[in-house]
Amino acid sequence: MTTTHPNASDTSATHTALWSVVAVSGVANLVASVAQAPLVVNLATGLVTLAALTALGARHLRARRTRV
Known part of the structure; x- marks a missing residue:
């Protein structure tokens, strides 16, 4: 099995911003819990976290397809 090193594009501003959104919304969700x-606050922070994680996953899969 070969290991690939991340490209320079993996540390883009979008990548960093998405991870920041995950961290901040995750902590906000924890504090709200x-x-x-109110339930709407928990749902909102949870959905923001889920959306950011989904975007990160999609970026990862897209980058993986182009590397292969």
Whole structure:
């Protein structure tokens, strides 16, 4: 099995921004859960986290297809 090193494009601003959104919305979701915030706040932060993770996954799969 060969290992591939990430390209320079893997550290793009979009990649960094998406990971930042995942981190911030994940922490916001955790705080909302602990603070027993209304359900709409938990759902909103959870959906933002899910959307950012989906975008990261799609970018990964797209980059993987072009590398092969």
